[in-house]
Amino acid sequence: xxxxxxxxxxxxxxxxxxxxxxxxxxxxxxxxxxxxxxxxxxxxxxxxxxxxxxxxxxxxxxxxxxxxxxxxxxxxxxxxxxxxxxxxxxxxxxxxxxxxxxxxxxx
Amino acid sequence: xxxxxxxxxxxxxxxxxxxxxxxxxxxxxxxxxxxxxxxxxxxxxxxxxxxxxxxxxxxxxxxxxxxxxxxxxxxxxxxxxxxxxxxxxxxxxxxxxxxxxxxxxxxxxxxxxxxxxxxxxxxxxxxxxxxxxxxxxxxxxxxxxxxxxxxxxxxxxxxxxxxxxxxxxxxxxxxxxxxxxxxxxxxxxxxxxxxxxxxxxxxxxxxxxxxxxxxxxxxxxxxxxxxxxxxxxxxxxxxxxxxxxxxxxxxxxxxxxxxxxxxxxxxxxxxxxxxxxxxxxxxxxxxxxxxxxxxxxxxxxxxxxxxxxxxxxxxxxxxxxxxxxxxxxxxxxxxxxxxxxxxxxxxxxxxxxxxxxxxxxxxxxxxxxxxxxxxxxxxxxxxxxxxxxxxxxxxxxxxxxxxxxxxxxxxxxxxxxxxxxxxxxxxxxxxxxxxxxxxxxxxxxxxxxxxxxxxxxxxxxxxxxxxxxxxxxxxxxxxxxxxxxxxxxxxxxxxxxxxxxxxxxxxxxxxxxxxxxxxxxxxxxxxxxxxxxxxxxxxxxxxxxxxxxxxxxxxxxxxxxxxxxxxxxxxxxxxxxxxxxxxxxxxxxxxxxxxxxxxxxxxxxxxxxxxxxxxxxxxxxxxxxxxxxxxxxxxxxxxxxxxxxxxxxxxxxxxxxxxxxxxxxxxxxxxxxxxxxxxxxxxxxxxxxxxxxxxxxxxxxxxxxxxxxxxxxxxxxxxxxxxxxxxxxxxxxxxxxxxxxxxxxxxxxxxxxxxxxxxxxxxxxxxxxxxxxxxxxxxxxxxxxxxxxxxxxxxxxxxxxxxxxxxxxxxxxxxxxxxxxxxxxxxxxxxxxxxxxxxxxxxxxxxxxxxxxxxx
Numbered sequence: 015x016x017x018x019x020x021x022x023x024x025x026x027x028x029x030x031x032x033x034x035x036x037x038x039x040x041x042x043x044x045x046x047x048x049x050x051x052x053x054x055x056x057x058x059x060x061x062x063x064x065x066x067x068x069x070x071x072x073x074x075x076x077x078x079x080x081x082x083x084x085x086x087x088x089x090x091x092x093x094x095x096x097x098x099x100x101x102x103x104x105x106x107x108x109x110x111x112x113x114x115x116x117x118x119x120x121x
Numbered sequence: 122x123x124x125x126x127x128x129x130x131x132x133x134x135x136x137x138x139x140x141x142x143x144x145x146x147x148x149x150x151x152x153x154x155x156x157x158x159x160x161x162x163x164x165x166x167x168x169x170x171x172x173x174x175x176x177x178x179x180x181x182x183x184x185x186x187x188x189x190x191x192x193x194x195x196x197x198x199x200x201x202x203x204x205x206x207x208x209x210x211x212x213x214x215x216x217x218x219x220x221x222x223x224x225x226x227x228x229x230x231x232x233x234x235x236x237x238x239x240x241x242x243x244x245x246x247x248x249x250x251x252x253x254x255x256x257x258x259x260x261x262x263x264x265x266x267x268x269x270x271x272x273x274x275x276x277x278x279x280x281x282x283x284x285x286x287x288x289x290x291x292x293x294x295x296x297x298x299x300x301x302x303x304x305x306x307x308x309x310x311x312x313x314x315x316x317x318x319x320x321x322x323x324x325x326x327x328x329x330x331x332x333x334x335x336x337x338x339x340x341x342x343x344x345x346x347x348x349x350x351x352x353x354x355x356x357x358x359x360x361x362x363x364x365x366x367x368x369x370x371x372x373x374x375x376x377x378x379x380x381x382x383x384x385x386x387x388x389x390x391x392x393x394x395x396x397x398x399x400x401x402x403x404x405x406x407x408x409x410x411x412x413x414x415x416x417x418x419x420x421x422x423x424x425x426x427x428x429x430x431x432x433x434x435x436x437x438x439x440x441x442x443x444x445x446x447x448x449x450x451x452x453x454x455x456x457x458x459x460x461x462x463x464x465x466x467x468x469x470x471x472x473x474x475x476x477x478x479x480x481x482x483x484x485x486x487x488x489x490x491x492x493x494x495x496x497x498x499x500x501x502x503x504x505x506x507x508x509x510x511x512x513x514x515x516x517x518x519x520x521x522x523x524x525x526x527x528x529x530x531x532x533x534x535x536x537x538x539x540x541x542x543x544x545x546x547x548x549x550x551x552x553x554x555x556x557x558x559x560x561x562x563x564x565x566x567x568x569x570x571x572x573x574x575x576x577x578x579x580x581x582x583x584x585x586x587x588x589x590x591x592x593x594x595x596x597x598x599x600x601x602x603x604x605x606x607x608x609x610x611x612x613x614x615x616x617x618x619x620x621x622x623x624x625x626x627x628x629x630x631x632x633x634x635x636x637x638x639x640x641x642x643x644x645x646x647x648x649x650x651x652x653x654x655x656x657x658x659x660x661x662x663x664x665x666x667x668x669x670x671x672x673x674x675x676x677x678x679x680x681x682x683x684x685x686x687x688x689x690x691x692x693x694x695x696x697x698x699x700x701x702x703x704x705x706x707x708x709x710x711x712x713x714x715x716x717x718x719x720x721x722x723x724x725x726x727x728x729x730x731x732x733x734x735x736x737x738x739x740x741x742x743x744x745x746x747x748x749x750x751x752x753x754x755x756x757x758x759x760x761x762x763x764x765x766x767x768x769x770x771x772x773x774x775x776x777x778x779x780x781x782x783x784x785x786x787x788x789x790x791x792x793x794x795x796x797x798x799x800x801x802x803x804x805x806x807x808x809x810x811x812x813x814x815x816x817x818x819x820x821x822x823x824x825x826x827x828x829x830x831x832x833x834x835x836x837x838x839x840x841x842x843x844x845x846x847x848x849x850x851x852x853x854x855x856x857x858x859x860x861x862x863x864x865x866x867x868x869x870x871x872x873x874x875x876x877x878x879x880x881x882x883x884x885x886x887x888x889x890x891x892x893x894x895x896x897x898x899x900x901x902x903x904x905x906x907x908x909x910x911x912x913x914x915x916x917x918x919x920x921x922x923x924x925x926x927x928x929x930x931x932x933x934x935x936x937x938x939x940x941x942x943x944x945x946x947x948x949x950x951x952x953x954x955x956x957x958x959x960x961x962x963x964x965x966x967x968x969x970x971x972x973x974x975x976x977x
Contacts, residue, residue: 021937029673032937040945043937046645058945063960064689065935065943069677073647074614082648084677084685089648 017111017118023050024115031081033057033068036121041108042068043117044092046079053092054108054119059083061103124153126222127428128213130203130370131229132156135401135417137164137184139227140195142425149193155221156195157213159202160252163190168414170256171284172845178808179253181842206374208394225396225428228371228384229421232364232402232412237272237297241334246343246357250281251364259359263288266356268341270294272331273362274301279451281361282323286452293324293353295345297362300327305447305458309475310498313482317454317501320480326353334358366403366410379405388439390424398424406440415552416443422555444514444552448499448506457503460513461486461496469495472524476501483527485509492518497527507591515548541591541598550595551581551588558595565599572596573881593884611872612649615642619797619872623657632662634674652676653872656759659795660867663915672932678757681736681933682743682919688946688957691739693719693731694756695746696792699766699784699804700727709749717742720954726763726801728754733955735942737933743920752918755793759873761800764788765813769806769823776806778823783852784812787821790856791863793919794912797870797879800863801836815843818876819859824848828855832862832890835877844880844887847895857906861894864905 020034026045034041040057057065062085070081073089080089080098089098095107109120129136140156143149158164165182173182190197202216206226213221234249236242248259250271263269269285271278274296285292294301300311301318315325330348338344341354366383377385377393383405390398400420402412411417423440446459464471468489475482481501487494494513499506505527512519512526520526544550546559556579564578572593576582582589609618615637617625622637631637634654638646646654655674678684683691695710702710710729714721717738719731734742743753756762764787767773769780784804791802803814804821813836814820820831826849834843847858870879883889892898923929935943947963948955 025931025937027669027672027932033935035936035939035941040936040943062687063945064687065945066677066685066689069680069685069689071648071651071676072645072673073649073651074645075647079645085687087648 017109017120020117020119022115023052023112023117026052026117029072031068031070031072033065034119036108036119039121040065041119041121042070042081043110043119044068044072044079044081046072046092050112050115052110052112052117053079054110055081055090055092055095056105056108058105059085059088060097060105061086061088067105124151126224127152127154127227128203128221128223128225129154129156129227129229130213131231131401131403132158132160132164132197132199133229133231133401134164134167134184134414135231135421136227136229138418139229139400139421139425140190140193142421143428144193146425147429149195154193154195155213155223156190156197157201157203157215158197158199160254161200162253163197163199165253167251170250170253171280171287173253173256173284182253203370206370208374208397211396223396225398227424228392228397228399228403229401230367230370230403232410233367234277234360235363235365236360237331237362239272239331239334241336241343242358242360244334244336244343244358246336247334248357248359250277250284250359250361256284259284259357260288262357263290266290266342268293268355268357270345270353270355270358272358272360274298274325274327275304275361275363276302276447276449276451277363278361279318281359282318283452285359286321286323290356291324292322293326293355294318295329295331295353296325296327297330298327301325302456302458305456305462305498306500307463307484307498309473310456310462310482310484310500313475313480313500314451314454314456317480318452321452323452364402364412366405368403368405371399371403379408379410381405381408381410383410386420386440388423388441389427389434390420390440391427398427400424406442409442411443411445413443413445413447415555418553419443419555444510446510446513448503455499455501455503457497457499457506457509459497459506459510460494462498464496466495472527474524474527474529476529485523485527487519487523491523494519494523507588511544511548511591515545517543541595544595550591551579553588554580554583556581561592561595562599565596566603570596570600571882572884573878576881589886590884609871611653612647614638614644614646614650617641619653619657620869622654623661623868626654626657627661632658633670634658635670649872652679652759655679656795656797660912663912681739682753682757682923683734683739684757686732686957688733689943690733690735690946690957692756693734693739693742693746694724694728694754695751696754696763696788697728698788698792699764699781701781701785702729706750710746710751713742713745713749716745718948718955720956724756726756727765728756728763730756733946733948733957735935735946737935737942740924740930740933744924747918747921747924753793753920755919758793758795759797759799760793760795761788761791761802764802764804765817766804767806767809767811769804773806775809776823777825778806778828780804780806780812780821780823783821783828787819787856787859790913791859791909793916794863794867794909796863796867798873798875800876816840817843819843819862821855827851830855830858832887833876833880835875839877841877841881846887846891857902858894860909861902861905862890864908865890865893865901868905 018036026032028048031042031044041054042057044053057067059066066084069084073080079092082089095105097103111118164184203213204216205214211223234251269290270293271282272295274294282292282294300308301314333346338354341356345353368378368384371384379385384392384399386399386404390400392399401417426438427434448457464486469486472485484498486496497509544558548558560579564575569575569578582592610616651674714731720733722730724730764784766781766784770776800818802819803812803817805812805814806823815831816834816836820843822829828850829848830846831843832846835841947958949958
């Protein structure tokens with residue numbers, strides 16, 4: 015699996031997400047804290063089929079990190095893409111890493 | 122089987138309640154129900170009749186929900202009087218010549234005002250005080266009068282006096298007995314009330330036996346002559362000296378009547394003809410008739426139960442008399458009367474507390490053995506009413522020193538509190554709707570865990586509202602019993618309510634989410650606490666919401682300063698304060714909308730919304746709008762949205778004040794201030810209320826004398842009529858009150874709680890809110906005003922700040938690593954504009970994919 019270089023880690027404000035175009039797919043990238051850590055899932059809200067998840071709020075439930083969709087607040091697990099409200103709406107999760115301050119995603 | 126034919130004669134408060142109760146307990150389709158309503162309008166709230174003058178319209182007093190009778194197939198004959206009944210043939214004959222067959226007849230003919238046999242009482246300057254038509258006539262007469270007299274110093278008389286005072290005439294009360302409210306108060310209580318009322322400028326004359334009213338006044342049109350030789354000049358007279366049961370029709374029907382009048386009924390509310398019921402003020406039970414609404418409601422319930430169950434009702438469901446205790450506010454004076462207020466029980470004892478400085482009088486009447494409460498009188502302070510009433514009704518043993526029940530806190534002795542646990546299940550908590558403690562307990566067990574839910578489920582507290590504190594304590598006791606912890610924690614990360622967090626942030630001067638989390642929270646935070654804390658930080662410190670360390674706290678709407686739409690595009694809504702916009706500004710707006718092909722629509726808030734803006738276009742769009750003189754409308758924020766206005770006195774021929782001017786001013790004053798939920802204002806230039814201000818969080822209605830301030834209304838999903846907080850305010854006072862109202866709401870509401878729900882949950886309701894805002898009960902008004910002043914001074918247009926900051930603009934790109942746009946945003950034409958394409962319009966070939974599942 016090949017990693018694609020996306021951006022500098024400092025391009026992402028801690029606690030927020032951005033959207034990246036990776037091999038034709040929209041990927042939502044989240045930087046939960048000021049640390050050198052990013053998590054990646056699909057940017058598409060499967061309920062509305064709209065590309066918005068990178069604009070959601072990062073939240074912690076059951077000891078794990080999720081993003082709440084900005085449209086109707088359904089939560090998606092940032093590590094697995096599982097939808098908390100309805101597993102029929104699980105989405106894809108991607109591998110992401112930070113190497114020397116540079117964010118990379120495998121798609 | 123043919124339907125049972127029911128005929129109801131009378132559509133007053135009790136008549137309407139009967140039908141409501143029937144609808145609640147049965148399938149109304151099994152009846153053929155006909156109602157005669159003599160007045161030109163269906164049932165209205167006669168108890169609050171005098172509020173008709175404080176800018177209520179007749180419609181507002183209505184008790185009947187729009188379409189209620191139609192929906193339930195009730196034949197409602199408005200303005201039609203039942204003039205005769207043939208009991209053998211079971212036919213009702215009406216004033217229009219109609220004949221209606223009945224199987225069961227319910228008589229709810231109410232009462233008529235008692236007019237003492239005084240010479241001259243037929244004068245065109247004499248009125249009674251019973252219906253909206255009466256009030257209209259009084260209002261018209263008051264316009265060309267300077268002095269008005271109310272004959273009757275009882276409850277109804279003082280109500281009427283309040284109305285005359287509101288109409289601005291010099292008001293006199295003439296009472297036959299030596300004291301006011303002879304039925305409900307003892308002499309000392311009556312005197313205290315008199316002092317208070319007189320200090321308000323109402324003239325009271327007791328022990329006056331009126332002999333004659335003659336059109337021979339010198340300074341006024343008429344003169345009243347009394348038995349003691351004195352005289353009183355007045356322009357008009359209102360008789361409000363009590364009521365008599367309206368039993369004329371019943372007498373013609375040869376039904377048995379009571380010794381003091383009224384249609385005689387048994388414990389099941391049947392008259393001497395078992396197929397005919399009588400309920401409400403027209404009925405006489407054990408030779409007593411009741412002029413209060415609560416016993417009437419109880420009779421309605423009994424009559425419905427008897428109709429449904431047919432056979433003899435169980436004893437507990439029968440009518441067994443009614444308690445005549447009452448808590449009132451007359452001319453602004455709080456008055457409470459419980460049980461044997463005059464201490465007529467042999468060997469009873471009294472405890473009296475009197476404070477002439479604060480004009481408070483309280484008296485307890487207890488049994489000879491000091492064990493039970495028999496009655497009580499309260500003037501000026503009725504805060505003990507609820508507890509005392511329960512003590513009397515449920516015959517609960519009194520504490521060792523009963524006087525501690527009425528002594529103020531500074532007297533030293535701790536006031537014994539009446540725990541909800543002390544009450545029996547059968548204790549009536551809400552006497553307006555006859556809701557017992559047992560019913561509330563059942564509702565709590567069924568999962569209704571807030572005051573608002575209990576109110577909705579049981580009806581308790583939705584009448585006069587006096588029982589809300591007790592309902593709350595029963596609710597909390599039941600929750601505690603069931604092991605439900607009463608928790609107001611905002612979420613798993615903070616074990617605090619929003620109000621508590623607000624105080625922590627304020628007092629410890631916390632400026633960031635991380636600091637608050639480290640000091641008072643745990644974990645990472647979530648979609649509930651993050652925007653909540655962001656909002657509090659904004660309300661407390663007025664910090665720009667787009668500061669980098671705050672960005673992570675906000676919903677996308679606040680971060681991108683637009684309302685996100687279903688396809689991920691945003692709306693663009695500039696401010697048009699008060700709904701005003703110049704032609705030049707409109708042209709500029711049109712040009713921007715055309716250039717970026719934005720769908721254009723007038724919103725529900727008297728401004729124009731542009732839809733379908735892509736995120737990366739937002740800064741350019743706003744740059745152009747700001748250049749044209751616009752600023753952000755905060756349509757994306759939990760903040761004041763707008764002030765809806767009618768055109769007001771500057772143009773309208775009915776307007777009495779400049780509603781647009783005021784609307785523009787208050788919209789500009791409070792714009793941008795972050796609130797627990799969005800807020801809407803409305804300002805109407807006259808009582809016609811074209812701005813629908815009473816459906817807004819803050820509604821202002823112009824009067825001849827200033828502005829009336831209404832609070833906590835709501836449209837939307839659960840409409841709520843706003844409550845009148847204060848009347849006839851000048852502009853400076855109005856602004857002060859709005860400052861206080863806004864900041865008190867900001868400080869105390871739960872997350873995402875609109876003002877309507879906030880007020881429903883506020884213990885003490887609008888009366889308490891008035892005490893805080895008008896009387897400064899909490900002593901915090903200076904603080905509240907200072908907070909608002911700071912936020913007003915610090916206001917900045919968020920979009921102006923954003924487009925001036927290149928750092929901010931980076932966030933608006935759709936991709937962080939590409940200049941491409943979101944290919945999924947596609948529009949199709951509709952009605953000369955366009956709309957977002959549906960999924961199948963965008964992907965005609967896709968079938969069966971998980972992404973194809975319909976989301977809504």
